[in-house]
Amino acid sequence: MELLKIENLHANINSKEILKGLNLTVNAGEVHAIMGPNGSGKSTLASVLAGRETFEVTDGKVSYQGKDLLEMSPEVRAREGIFLAFQYPVEIPGVSITNFMKAAVGEVRKHRGLPELKPAEFLKLMKEKKKLVEMTDNLAGRSVNEGFSGGEKKRNEVFQMAMLEPTLKILDETDSGLDIDALRIVASGVNALKSADTAAIVITHYQRLLDYIIPDVVHVLYNGKIVKTGGKELALELEEKGYDWIINDLK
Amino acid sequence: MNDIKKDNFLSIYKSEFSSIGKINDNGQKALAFYKQTPFPTTKTEAWKDTDLTEIFTEKLSDAPFFDLDESFFQNFEMPKAEMLRLVFVNGHFSNALSDTNEACDSLVIKDLDSAIGSNESEINQYFGKTNINEQNNFTALNTAFAKNGSFISVKKNKEINKLIHLIYLTDGRKNSAFSQIRNLIVIGENSKASILESYVSLSNSRIVSNAVSEIFMKSGSNLEFYRYQVENENDYLITNTRIEQGANSHLQQYIFSMSGKLIRNDVQVNINGEGSTNQTNGLSLADKTQHFDNSIQLIHSKPNCESKQLFKSLIDNEATCVFNGKVYVAQDAQKTNAMQSNKNILLTETATAHSKPQLEIYADDVSCSHGSTTGQIDNEALFYMQARGLGKQQARALLLFAFATEVADSIKNKAVKEWIENLIDKRLRGRNIIRECKHVFFK
Ligand SMILES: Nc1ncnc2c1ncn2[C@@H]1O[C@H](COP(=O)(O)OP(=O)(O)O)[C@@H](O)[C@H]1O
Ligand SMILES: [Mg+2]
Numbered sequence: 001m002e003l004l005k006i007e008n009l010h011a012n013i014n015s016k017e018i019l020k021g022l023n024l025t026v027n028a029g030e031v032h033a034i035m036g037p038n039g040s041g042k043s044t045l046a047s048v049l050a051g052r053e054t055f056e057v058t059d060g061k062v063s064y065q066g067k068d069l070l071e072m073s074p075e076v077r078a079r080e081g082i083f084l085a086f087q088y089p090v091e092i093p094g095v096s097i098t099n100f101m102k103a104a105v106g107e108v109r110k111h112r113g114l115p116e117l118k119p120a121e122f123l124k125l126m127k128e129k130k131k132l133v134e135m136t137d138n139l140a141g142r143s144v145n146e147g148f149s150g151g152e153k154k155r156n157e158v159f160q161m162a163m164l165e166p167t168l169k170i171l172d173e174t175d176s177g178l179d180i181d182a183l184r185i186v187a188s189g190v191n192a193l194k195s196a197d198t199a200a201i202v203i204t205h206y207q208r209l210l211d212y213i214i215p216d217v218v219h220v221l222y223n224g225k226i227v228k229t230g231g232k233e234l235a236l237e238l239e240e241k242g243y244d245w246i247i248n249d250l251k
Numbered sequence: 252m253n254d255i256k257k258d259n260f261l262s263i264y265k266s267e268f269s270s271i272g273k274i275n276d277n278g279q280k281a282l283a284f285y286k287q288t289p290f291p292t293t294k295t296e297a298w299k300d301t302d303l304t305e306i307f308t309e310k311l312s313d314a315p316f317f318d319l320d321e322s323f324f325q326n327f328e329m330p331k332a333e334m335l336r337l338v339f340v341n342g343h344f345s346n347a348l349s350d351t352n353e354a355c356d357s358l359v360i361k362d363l364d365s366a367i368g369s370n371e372s373e374i375n376q377y378f379g380k381t382n383i384n385e386q387n388n389f390t391a392l393n394t395a396f397a398k399n400g401s402f403i404s405v406k407k408n409k410e411i412n413k414l415i416h417l418i419y420l421t422d423g424r425k426n427s428a429f430s431q432i433r434n435l436i437v438i439g440e441n442s443k444a445s446i447l448e449s450y451v452s453l454s455n456s457r458i459v460s461n462a463v464s465e466i467f468m469k470s471g472s473n474l475e476f477y478r479y480q481v482e483n484e485n486d487y488l489i490t491n492t493r494i495e496q497g498a499n500s501h502l503q504q505y506i507f508s509m510s511g512k513l514i515r516n517d518v519q520v521n522i523n524g525e526g527s528t529n530q531t532n533g534l535s536l537a538d539k540t541q542h543f544d545n546s547i548q549l550i551h552s553k554p555n556c557e558s559k560q561l562f563k564s565l566i567d568n569e570a571t572c573v574f575n576g577k578v579y580v581a582q583d584a585q586k587t588n589a590m591q592s593n594k595n596i597l598l599t600e601t602a603t604a605h606s607k608p609q610l611e612i613y614a615d616d617v618s619c620s621h622g623s624t625t626g627q628i629d630n631e632a633l634f635y636m637q638a639r640g641l642g643k644q645q646a647r648a649l650l651l652f653a654f655a656t657e658v659a660d661s662i663k664n665k666a667v668k669e670w671i672e673n674l675i676d677k678r679l680r681g682r683n684i685i686r687e688c689k690h691v692f693f694k
Contacts (some may be wrong), residue, residue: 050638078640090635094653103649104639111640143653160639 001028003168003199004049004069009060011048018044020224021060026168029196033210033235034203036221037243042203043087045221046172050084051077064168078104079111081167085157085174087203092144097156098126100144101163108164129162133189150177158189169193169200175209187212207239220246256290256307257388263313263429264396270367271433272395277379281394284385291387300573300605301515301544306459306487314341314421314428314458319348328674329416330447332666335360336416337401341423342430344399348418357409358444359402363433366402373404377437381465381493381521390491393431393463400433400462403446407439407469414664415446421486423456434464438500441471445664450480450488452511457485464490470497470524476504477667479674482511484539491517498524498553505662506533507671508543509678519548522556522584529558534658536678537570537602544573551584554614560591563658565651565679566602573605578621582613591621596628596654651679 004026011019018041026032034042048055049062051074062069069077092100102122109116117125130140133155145153154174161169171190175183190200190213202213210218210232218234219226220243228234228246272278290307291298317340337360338348344362351360359370367374384394401417421430438444452458460482468474482488488511496502508514520529535543549558564572574593595604608621628650636646655675662668 052634073643074634074637075640075642075646078638084638086635086638090629090631092629092632092635092650092653094657095649100636100639100649103641103645104636107640107642107645164639 003028003065005061005063007061009045009048009062010058011044012056012058013044013054017058018055018224019048022221022225024219024226026199026201028199030216031194031200031202031213033215033218033232034201034221035205035218035235035238040221041224042221043172046084046087046170046201046203049077049082049170050074075107076111078164079108083161083164083166083169085154085161085169085171087172087176089145089153089157091146091148093146095144096142097140097144097159101126101160104160105163125163129159132162132192133159134185135159151179151182154178154186155182158186162189162193165193167198169198170203171200172203173205174202175204175206183209184212207235210235222247222250257285259307259310260392260429263311267396269396269398270364271397271399274367274374274378277384278395281384281391285388285391285395288388288391297546297575300571301513301542303513305513309427309457311429311459312426314423314430316341316343317422317424318345319420321347323348328670330414330664330666330670332414332664333412334414334416336418337362338418338420339399339401339432340420341428342398342400342419342432357406358411359404360415361402362399363402363435364399366435370402370404373437374402374435377465377467378435379465381467381495383463383465383491383493386491386493389461389489390463393433393461393491397431397433397461397463400435402435403444404437405439405442405444405472407442409439409442411442411444414667415444417446417448419448419450419460419462420453421451421458421460421482422453423458424454425456427457428459430458430460432460432462434462436464436466438466438468438472438474440469442469443473445475445477445667447477447479447667450478450482452481452483452486455483455485457487458482459487460489462488462490464492466492466494468494468496468500468502470499472497472500474500474502475662475664475667476502477662477671478504478506478516479509479671480507480511480514481509482514484510484512486511488514490515492519494518494520496520496522496524496527496529499526500524501528503530503661503663504532505659505671506545507658507675508533508535508537508545509674510536511541511543513542513544515544515546517546519550520558521550521552522558523552525553525555527553527556529556530661531558531560532658532661533562533574534655534675535562535564535566535572536655536675537564537572538567539570540568541570542573543571544575546573546575547577549576549578549589551578551580551587551589553583554585554587556584557588558590561658562593563655564595564604565598565655566595566604567598569599569601571603571605574623575607575609576621577609577611578619580610580612580614580617580619585614585616587614587617587619589617589619593623594654595625596651597625598628648679652676655679
């Protein structure tokens with residue numbers, strides 16, 4: 001089943017074109033990896049999908065579960081099951097992870113027609129998901145991302161992902177800056193959420209994450225477009241040879 | 252020109268001193284001071300961002316006393332704590348609304364007017380002794396003519412567990428009126444108390460309130476002092492406060508300015524003994540054309556003391572908030588540790604913040620810092636929260652609430668903390684983020 005279909009997507013920031021006619025189709029049950037040199041537009045794609053208004057979509061279509069994604073506000077996209085694990089999660093002083101998640105889970109459940117969780121049920125859910133990413137109670141009581149290490153921030157992203165049970169997960173360099181243990185925890189968190197009805201787009205620079213999260217499809221994004229698509233062996237090839245051979249082919 | 256302004260107030264009283272004014276002839280001296288001192292204008296340095304002109308444009312009457320029955324409080328949102336309470340209506344004591352029955356012999360809690368008779372020696376010992384009487388025209392006017400206010404005296408070595416709630420209600424009953432309150436608070440050696448002051452307006456007519464407080468903290472004493480100010484849209488509130496801190500005393504002070512046309516809080520704390528600490532926090536939530544001004548002076552005269560200040564404002568529409576904070580460290584006050592921080596969020600392009608944190612240091616071995624930031628709401632954080640499913644309004648409310656309640660984080664009295672957080676939350680809800688809050692104090 002087709003979950004996401006991007007056709008000829010063009011997007012600008014400050015009148016500079018970053019995405020230049022991007023096409024991508026993701027089916028339920030699949031894991032797609034997007035790789036590519038810095039500055040290619042990978043984070044831009046993730047932001048556009050999440051609904052960030054600083055990016056202006058100038059052309060193209062995005063349909064998600066058959067609906068026009070670009071018509072939806074960021075919060076409606078989240079409630080409809082799109083989750084972006086940010087490359088650079090922001091700090092929110094004074095708002096504890098627990099309170100933040102209480103509000104977020106409440107909104108998402110309301111939208112999905114699910115009953116409100118009782119306090120005890122919410123705490124149970126928190127406990128379960130914290131365990132999944134090996135998050136300490138101490139961290140959950142703190143303000144969202146405030147003073148967190150790089151690894152703690154990424155772990156918090158995966159924790160929130162687990163809490164909100166999204167349908168389309170987008171992970172933007174969630175592996176960057178993680179040591180091998182943290183990487184394994186994050187990856188197993190992501191794998192635990194895998195199902196036949198959901199899909200994931202994993203943006204990464206490194207093959208090593210793909211040892212844990214096995215992709216069905218690997219894309220190379222370069223200069224605002226998908227320039228090559230292959231199976232998981234493409235990631236190995238990129239690891240070995242870099243991107244130059246693909247870029248040179250384009251010329 | 253100034254005389255017209257002065258006469259405006261004098262004509263209210265026809266030079267009749269109140270019993271407070273008659274204490275040791277203070278009123279006479281204060282009146283002489285008043286007559287020769289002009290009211291501040293925006294050319295006066297300490298008032299340059301706060302324009303009082305409008306106070307003088309309308310003739311004010313003496314705010315009358317009227318009684319309310321106790322059922323009145325059924326609609327009040329009160330802290331969920333055991334309380335002793337003094338209530339004043341337009342500066343007059345309301346016996347019916349007050350509740351001091353459960354007061355123990357550890358403290359005196361009564362209206363100042365009756366304390367003049369019953370606690371004469373203490374009144375003579377403390378009243379006017381902070382030199383606040385002739386601080387400015389408002390304190391002088393108050394000294395000569397204020398009719399009543401709170402008198403609290405905690406004996407030595409006592410811990411008062413009940414919350415002392417002082418409630419100052421005003422209601423001009425359709426007239427523009429002037430109301431004054433005069434307070435005297437003494438916390439005895441090694442004693443401990445929590446005092447909450449609520450300044451609440453009940454009317455839509457213009458009320459000008461002028462409150463003066465003197466607080467003496469004896470050595471080893473502990474005081475949590477909260478001030479909640481919720482006036483109506485036409486109301487002016489001017490408060491002048493002097494606090495004398497003895498050795499090893501600990502003060503935590505909070506000023507919550509929630510609404511009013513113009514609020515000016517002048518607070519001076521003199522730290523007169525070693526080993527003392529002071530935390531002075533303030534939160535201003537201003538919208539429409541409201542104007543709130545906190546002018547705080549912390550004077551370190553003795554070594555080994557600590558003071559921390561955190562003042563925050565959320566400013567919406569065309570509102571203005573002013574923070575003037577001065578920390579003065581005398582030559583003797585070595586090893587002073589002083590921190591001062593002012594943070595403002597402007598919610599519109601027409602909102603204004605004036606911030607002037609100042610350090611004046613004459614000792615060489617001190618650790619002092621100050622800082623001030625004025626910015627907008629964090630759009631990155633807003634987007635992050637939206638991306639988790641929160642609506643924009645909800646995300647905003649959560650961010651602003653978090654920003655605002657930092658001021659209350661250090662409150663030790665749980666009931667007061669919960670109460671004030673709830674009131675802040677209410678104030679921040681509604682279409683305009685900071686909503687009409689005429690009745691925020693009510694359930
Ligand atoms: N806020 C911004 N303002 C201006 N240019 C931006 C902004 N964000 C990204 N860009 C530019 O867009 C291009 C793509 O960036 P990005 O999507 O972050 O790439 P990637 O994630 O692939 O490294 C880069 O050239 C970057 O400089
Ligand atoms: Mg990126």
